[in-house]
Amino acid sequence: xxxxxxxxxxxxxxxxxxxxxxxxxxxxxxxxxxxxxxxxxxxxxxxxxxxxxxxxxxxxxxxxxxxxxxxxxxxxxxxxxxxxxxxxxxxxxxxxxxxxxxxxxxxxxxxxxxxxxxxxxxxxxxxxxxxxxxxxxxxxxxxxxxxxxxxxxxxxxxxxxxxxxxxxxxxxxxxxxxxxxxxxxxxxxxxxxxxxxxxxxxxxxxxxxxxxxxxxxxxxxxxxxxxxxxxxxxxxxxxxxxxxxxxxxxxxxxxxxxxxxxxxxxxxxxxxxxxxxxxxxxxxxxxxxxxxxxxxxxxxxxxxxxxxxxxxxxxxxxxxxxxxxxxxxxxxxxxxxxxxxxxxxxxxxxxxxxxxxxxxxxxxxxxxxxxxxxxxxxxxxxxxxxxxxxxxxxxxxxxxxxxxxxxxxxxxxxxxxxxxxxxxxxxxxxxxxxxxxxxxxxxxxxxx
Amino acid sequence: xxxxxxxxxxxxxxxxxxxxxxxxxxxxxxxxxxxxxxxxxxxxxxxxxxxxxxxxxxxxxxxxxxxxxxxxxxxxxxxxxxxxxxxxxxxxxxxxxxxxxxxxxxxxxxxxxxxxxxxxxxxxxxxxxxxxxxxxxxxxxxxxxxxxxxxxxxxxxxxxxxxxxxxxxxxxxxx
Ligand code: SF4
Numbered sequence: 001x002x003x004x005x006x007x008x009x010x011x012x013x014x015x016x017x018x019x020x021x022x023x024x025x026x027x028x029x030x031x032x033x034x035x036x037x038x039x040x041x042x043x044x045x046x047x048x049x050x051x052x053x054x055x056x057x058x059x060x061x062x063x064x065x066x067x068x069x070x071x072x073x074x075x076x077x078x079x080x081x082x083x084x085x086x087x088x089x090x091x092x093x094x095x096x097x098x099x100x101x102x103x104x105x106x107x108x109x110x111x112x113x114x115x116x117x118x119x120x121x122x123x124x125x126x127x128x129x130x131x132x133x134x135x136x137x138x139x140x141x142x143x144x145x146x147x148x149x150x151x152x153x154x155x156x157x158x159x160x161x162x163x164x165x166x167x168x169x170x171x172x173x174x175x176x177x178x179x180x181x182x183x184x185x186x187x188x189x190x191x192x193x194x195x196x197x198x199x200x201x202x203x204x205x206x207x208x209x210x211x212x213x214x215x216x217x218x219x220x221x222x223x224x225x226x227x228x229x230x231x232x233x234x235x236x237x238x239x240x241x242x243x244x245x246x247x248x249x250x251x252x253x254x255x256x257x258x259x260x261x262x263x264x265x266x267x268x269x270x271x272x273x274x275x276x277x278x279x280x281x282x283x284x285x286x287x288x289x290x291x292x293x294x295x296x297x298x299x300x301x302x303x304x305x306x307x308x309x310x311x312x313x314x315x316x317x318x319x320x321x322x323x324x325x326x327x328x329x330x331x332x333x334x335x336x337x338x339x340x341x342x343x344x345x346x347x348x349x350x351x352x353x354x355x356x357x358x359x360x361x362x363x364x365x366x367x368x369x370x371x372x373x374x375x376x377x378x379x380x381x382x383x384x385x386x387x388x389x390x391x392x393x394x395x396x397x398x399x400x401x402x403x404x405x406x407x408x409x410x411x412x413x414x415x416x417x418x419x420x421x422x423x424x425x426x427x428x429x430x431x432x433x434x435x436x437x438x439x440x441x442x443x444x445x446x447x448x
Numbered sequence: 449x450x451x452x453x454x455x456x457x458x459x460x461x462x463x464x465x466x467x468x469x470x471x472x473x474x475x476x477x478x479x480x481x482x483x484x485x486x487x488x489x490x491x492x493x494x495x496x497x498x499x500x501x502x503x504x505x506x507x508x509x510x511x512x513x514x515x516x517x518x519x520x521x522x523x524x525x526x527x528x529x530x531x532x533x534x535x536x537x538x539x540x541x542x543x544x545x546x547x548x549x550x551x552x553x554x555x556x557x558x559x560x561x562x563x564x565x566x567x568x569x570x571x572x573x574x575x576x577x578x579x580x581x582x583x584x585x586x587x588x589x590x591x592x593x594x595x596x597x598x599x600x601x602x603x604x605x606x607x608x609x610x611x612x613x614x615x616x617x618x619x620x621x622x623x
Contacts, residue, residue, distance in 0.1 A: 024591055040617075044602060049611025073475060122515040122539055138517045138543040140602050147605065152591050186461055187509035191538055220509060222538055305461060392470040392514070413465035413513055420469075420489045 002280025004158035005225045006193035009133040009277050013116040021157045021284070028150045031111050031132075032058050033119035035101045036065040037139060039080035041120060044143035053088050054149035060092035060110050061085060062101040067387040069096070070395035099360025099386040102126040102214065102328040107362050109240035113228035113276035118145055123328055123410065125221055128213030129206075130236065131228030131276050133193075136217070156193040156222045157286040158279075163200035165294030170445035172338075173208035174330060174408070174428040176200075177215035178299040179291060182309025190220035192286065195279060200293035201226060206235055207334035214329050215410055218306040228276045237269035251365055298443065301426035304414040312431060316441050321403040323348075323436035324355045325429045326384070327391045330408035331359030333366050339433035340372035342447050343379035349439030355397045357384035379437070393418030406435045449571040451530045451550070453501040456494060457563035460507035464519040464540065466490040473516050479525040486522035500527030503569070505561050507533065511540025520547045530569050532576065532585075534558050545592050548600035552576070557583035571596075 003011075003018065011018050014025035034041055038061050045053075053059060061081065069075035078096065085093045094104050102123055111117045113131035117124060120142040127134030135153065137145070145151050161180060167173075181188070194216055201209070209232075213224035228236075238252050241264055257265075298312040325331065325339050336358060348354045356376050358364035364386055367373050373383055382397075390397040391409050393416060399405050401421035412424035427435075430444035437447065464470075466489040468482060476482055487494040504523060510533040511519055520543045523531070531544060534555040544551040550571060560580040561567060568577040576583045588596070598604035606612045 024589060043617035047602065047611065047614050047617050048605050049609045049614055120515060122513065136515050136539050138515050138520075138539055138546060140517060140546045140600070141542060144546075144601055144605055147609070186512060187535060187537075190509065190535060218512075220512060220537060307461075392473075394471070411465075411513065413463045415465045415469045415471075415489045418471050420466075 001284060002282035004193065004283040004285065005195055005277055005279045006133065006156050006158050006223065007283070008279070009114060009116055010153060010155050012114070012277070019155050021155050023155045024152055025155060026150045027116055027153050029118035029145065030058060030115040031060060031105070031117040032145060033060050033101055033105060033117060033121065033124065034142060035062050035121060036077060036081065037120050038084060039077050041139050041142050041146070042080070042084045044140055045146050048143060048147045050147045053146050056088050056090050059090045060105050061090060062094040062098065062104050063096045064100045064387045065392070066394040067096040067385055097361055097385050097387070099358070099363070100328045100331070100388055103332070103359040103363070106130060106210065107239060107360055108243050109236050110243065112236065112240070112272055118142070118151065123214055123217045125217050125224045126210065126214040126328060128216070128224040129210040129226055130232060131226065133223045133225070134213070135223050154191070156191055158193045158195055158283065159189065160195050160197060160285050160288040161291065162288060163196065163198040163291045163293050165200055165292045166203060167200060167293045167296060170430065170448070171296045171298055172428040172430065173204055173211040174215070175296050175299045176291065176293060177212055178301055178309045178426070179296055180289070181215065181219050181307050182299065182301070184219070184289065186218060186305060186307040187220045189216060192221050194219070194221050194224040196224065196226045202229065205334055206232060207332040210332065211329055218410055227278055228273070233269050233273055236272055237265045240268050240272065241265045251362060298428065298431055298445070300431070300441065301412055303412055303423040303425065306410070306412060306426065312427070312441070312443055315425065316443060318425070318441040319404060320352055320406045320425070320435050320440060322353050322355060322397065322399050322405040323432045324390065324397060324405055324407040324409065325432050326355070326357030326359065326389050327409040328359060329410040330429050331357060331363065333363050335408060335429035336363065336367045336372045336376070337370070338430045340375040342430060342433040342444050343381070343437055344375045346379055346437050348380035348436045352436055352439045354379070354381040354433070354436035355384060355389070356381045357389040357396070358386045361386050390417050392416065406432050406441060408432050451501070451503065451569040451571070452566065453503040453530070454499065454566050455503050455505050455561055455563055456491070456498070457561065458490065458504070458506045461509045461512055462490060462506055463513035464511055464516055465513055467511065467519040468516060468522045470514060470516070473518060479521055482518045482522035483525040486526045495526065498526045498528070502528055503567060504528050504531045505533070505558055506531065507558065508535045510536050512537035515539045515543070517543045517547065520544050520549055524549050532557055532561070545595050546601035548596060548603070550596060552585050554583055554585040557585070
């Protein structure tokens with residue numbers, strides 16, 4: 001009997017030749033992710049009587065949840081994180097403004113195909129977009145991982161989601177994610193490992209692929225997975241090279257690199273490929289769900305649950321005071337490009353605000369060079385510092401009571417953005433941008 | 449371990465944002481303060497009237513959403529030691545165990561139990577006793593029992609590392 005991705009990755013991480021779904025293993029993560037919560041975890045860590053991290057080189061820390069610090073309390077927290085980073089000699093530390101943890105660790109090629117990534121963040125399944133196994137844990141558990149270098153995990157059952165066809169014009173990976181969650185429910189993937197496959201998945205751009213495992217956190221999963229293909233490896237290898245060679249510039253111009261760099265990158269690509277993990281064709285799945293991408297339309301998750309999904313046509317016309325494009329789900333270059341294409345030459349409607357927060361500084365720089373930020377600003381958008389922004393209600397664009405937000409984020413729970421008396425609709429960046437221009441929920445396909 | 453307490457009953461898909469709002473995760477550090485905000489966006493009467501030993505009974509996917517541990521801690525410091533649900537969100541389930549709160553999966557019991565009644569839970573016998581009968585739940589693994597018996601993951605590791613004399617930190621935030 002063949003093995004699933006989850007069985008293979010957890011066998012390797014626990015140093016066993018084979019494990020099966022249902023088994024409990026002690027697994028050692030390759031990458032250990034924390035963010036603004038590092039200081040709080042460090043306090044628990046110290047209460048364990050530990051002075052040094054077991055594996056400082058496996059750690060990656062990003063300041064992203066409230067950046068730049070909106071008040072003294074957050075600033076003090078950031079200062080405590082920096083002190084800990086210096087004390088422990090953590091090399092993979094990313095300052096305020098570099099971007100959201102999941103995006104940054106991808107861009108920096110810190111997480112790689114076949115890795116077990118443990119994050120003190122519920123959207124850690126994100127790393128499945130690069131063929132890694134991303135699993136979220138709470139803070140006490142993270143402190144335990146810091147001290148022991150491992151944690152117990154139950155090998156999850158695996159479920160296949162096969163997507164045929166091709167996405168129609170104006171329909172995105174976000175709509176596919178909402179379709180899956182809407183049809184199968186917010187607990188449809190609880191405790192499971194989801195493996196995506198099929199022609200529609202292979203055809204997705206890399207920016208779009210990242211949306212799917214990220215959104216699967218709202219489906220209850222342990223992790224989600226997309227196989228690493230050549231397109232991904234070609235993207236990752238130069239970034240890995242940049243990270244390990246301490247290349248100083250934020251954006252890589254591949255053509256202008258010297259010949260020896262090119263050959264190092266080629267070697268790295270085959271190293272990464274050799275470590276990648278793929279499920280066996282005869283692996284055992286608890287279920288297989290099939291979707292037809294060609295039959296999809298733009299979808300919206302309505303207040304106050306991510307699985308309260310309706311076709312855009314049913315909610316168009318709903319008045320919005322704020323339109324927010326950003327977050328680890330939909331704050332990448334492709335998302336900003338889609339928004340720029342819609343707002344170019346138009347103006348945000350009176351009474352509505354358009355807030356754009358790139359997922360990382362690299363996304364922001366590229367969007368600037370390509371003119372997207374100019375298009376957005378000319379239309380009246382506000383551009384924020386790369387980071388989580390108002391996604392979890394911390395600062396920088398939280399709604400007032402009674403206001404309605406349309407957002408490209410992943411969660412619309414009551415109170416998520418700060419006040420329980422506001423409503424959040426979730427959609428693709430194109431729908432958010434179109435809604436900002438019209439002032440109510442609108443169909444971007446009519447504006448392109 | 450035996451537990452007996454009055455029931456607070458809730459529905460499906462109660463998420464961490466209503467159990468403990470995200471806006472407090474980086475600002476409130478005192479667990480007694482968390483308890484005052486427990487479930488405030490779902491049931492405004494809870495925090496003011498909950499008694500130590502009370503038991504939360506809920507539907508499917510209790511605790512979905514954020515990884516914030518205060519969503520367990522707020523209930524724990526309000527006196528809740530047992531949560532019975534049809535199913536738990538994965539991280540919430542782990543967080544509960546790690547903080548020494550017993551998460552029990554028993555859909556039949558959830559359907560039978562009425563809000564406000566007093567029920568008894570026998571962790572060793574894997575049973576729940578309520579007005580409408582006796583229900584059993586699947587036993588938890590020995591790994592999990594070891595953590596619960598120590599009062600949580602951190603107390604267990606403090607014992608293992610000989611660090612019990614060190615002060616305990618408050619456990620903040622999460623996302
Ligand atoms: S952008 Fe939102 S969902 Fe993503 S890591 Fe930040 S707070 Fe969490």
